[in-house]
Amino acid sequence: MELHLDLRHALGTTLRARLENALRDGIRTGLLAPGTRLPTSRALCAQLGVSRGVVVDAYAQLTAEGYLSARQGAGTTVATKGGWRPPAPVRAAVQPAVRHDLSPFVPALAAFPRGAWRAALNRALRTAPDDRLGLPDSTGMPELRQALAGYLARSRGVRTAPDQIVVCNGLRQGLGLLWSALSADGTQRIAVEDPGWGGMAQTAVDAGLDVVPVPVDRHGLVVEQLAALDDVGAVAVAPAHQYPTGAVMSPARRAALVAWAHDHDALIVEDDYDAEYRYDREPIGAIQGLAPQHIAYGGSASKSLAPGLRLAWLVVPPQYVASMTALQRRRGGMPAALEQLALADLIERGELDRHLRRQRRRYRRQRDALLLALSEHLPSVEVEGEAAGLFVVLRLPAEVSEPQVLEYARAVGLALDGVGAAEPAIVVGYANLAEAAIGSAVDALAASVRAAATPD
């Protein structure tokens, strides 16, 4: 047989490598089907005008790699069984059919400031010294920690120095470091909000800690119930805007929580995850500012910019920095260098503040539109949650099954979470949704609630 092989376009610095790559490519793309018999080495070397040894070596290499099979008498053929199969096509385009994203964890991805981010990345690429492309500092790149220290002080009242900030690859990744540091320090039990964000408890359990749930009411975590527990070394709270209740922790509770931490020499883990968004007044500062020595403060760029950036930070009391960063180095969890430099640049130039001002206006409009649509389509359902963050809570009538609403809603293309507490309620995120789509999303949601309320 004649084999059509284009060695000029094949990759490789030597004839043999080019021949091997041409054959591999032919087999991979299916041009050379399994079972195809190849020319003898004598025939192929004549055809290609290369020495015979080149062909013999190439056949031997590909046989060793499993692409070809060589049998006495049968010559060399493209391997069939147990050998190479073409990669299955990736179905990149096929997503679960989400028509409306009502997730409370995703900001408006369409509003990501691509231009400003590109400019920041390009500046970082243009100006960063070569050593900035090496393995990033396991505490975080100094430029970013410096920028964050200023930004967090200014916007959230966080009191810190750059060397108490540990930059991590999203908040979960950083919590894994913090919980392990606490565990190494002798902590065995921590408390979390109930209901609350699942990632908090999961990361703690994965670090070997016992997790105790403490109830949340409309003033936030019930500190009295926390105080009644023994041997709790830390408690995780989201005081600025609790997920999934939407509660903002009251001043009295904040004070009581700080007093508890003092009295028990315990740590408060403050999850400030969407605190940039408050629509009716200035946001309340972070609890961290009240008692920096007792608080590990966590924030991220996931809600203010995009989760795909994989940038978050923990501001921790000094005694935890060394063990967290040693662990970060062992785990290789440091986020990408250029992304760290780009965020530092975005903050220093005031672009993040500008973006957040635009986003607050956008989300306030979307929240208002959502409340209006809900009052029209679901007038009987109570809406809870402060004018903050990226979601509201719908309190369902007692006879409606929360799982059933979620099932119906997902079937009609809504991405949605339930509260999962005793009384049925669902969480409706309004950030990653075009304003024009809000009416249609709420219409579909109302139909799901009505369907779930109707006996089969």
Add this chain to the structure above:
Amino acid sequence: MELHLDLRHALGTTLRARLENALRDGIRTGLLAPGTRLPTSRALCAQLGVSRGVVVDAYAQLTAEGYLSARQGAGTTVATKGGWRPPAPVRAAVQPAVRHDLSPFVPALAAFPRGAWRAALNRALRTAPDDRLGLPDSTGMPELRQALAGYLARSRGVRTAPDQIVVCNGLRQGLGLLWSALSADGTQRIAVEDPGWGGMAQTAVDAGLDVVPVPVDRHGLVVEQLAALDDVGAVAVAPAHQYPTGAVMSPARRAALVAWAHDHDALIVEDDYDAEYRYDREPIGAIQGLAPQHIAYGGSASKSLAPGLRLAWLVVPPQYVASMTALQRRRGGMPAALEQLALADLIERGELDRHLRRQRRRYRRQRDALLLALSEHLPSVEVEGEAAGLFVVLRLPAEVSEPQVLEYARAVGLALDGVGAAEPAIVVGYANLAEAAIGSAVDALAASVRAAATPD
């Protein structure tokens, strides 16, 4: 005092080495704080069930290294002044005064293709749909897995489909997932190369696995010794270019290793970390191509592009994918979305291949220059290691102390590693070094070797 030391999980081939490593780790991670008083050697040898000489020797070694301090009457304590200190607060601009980077793990950062990377990032930012800015797929973004499947097949003979590739935030991060998946699957003991890259054993120990060292000679891992071990569920090797010996695994050893994996239904973890660089011939294909169902293949962009990108990948047998990616989601370890898209673009456009061709020429020149300089400045020292990768090994005369060479070399501004085996040898990386600086670096290195050879 009672000292909690887990010698089973400590690295080292001898009891003394394991004890030393357990103590060093404890001090480095801060579990043993500066000033902590250690048990007397008599008490500790009784507690651990080892001979007293082992403890005395280990204390002496760590005292010499500055981790411990021993004073008459005060016993042995963790050093405070002048010895080991927890990582100092970060002073942004102040770096350790490295004049010449002889690290074997860092490619030429000055040669990072900033223009091509900027173009790739900008294309990703311009063309990625909004949902690509959300939380990345925990397996890796489909675009990158698709590009990697083709690239690895073409350049390394890796046989895989995109859905068997797990993209991770550097190889350590991915190994953490793999070891945890193996552990969840019932594996308790794995084998690593001795000497070998510390990250391999560390990540396994951190995942709760027992680690057994297996010797390496100039043909790579001694498979006979591996075969003599019981209950080893996996073995990690770097067959393309072993760190720190520079050995390339022989075909016979490769075949024996694959046969061992078949016979024991065990997994080979193939660390292909700098396999793109071979200067005297075409690189040998990955072992993965011989037995894809028994091999977890790891590679990264850290040596081909830059460690700061935080992009690596593991190609694993299908049964490990689900547990690794579930864990990746729980840990939030997915690397940045735009960086993933940019690497996919760089590969698909052939820019990575072009960059690697340029780098091979560069590193071959630098290696030649290094060998020449060594033959002039250190004619008596034997140089080992194949014409591959990013380093050579200098076999020191038996009377020269390896730690002392390293100490002197660091004092004069060389960033350098030792082999840490029985016979003194050091590893000299030549990638992240200007060609013009090689003479001066070798001159400084030669002075350090001579100083260490001279009796005080």
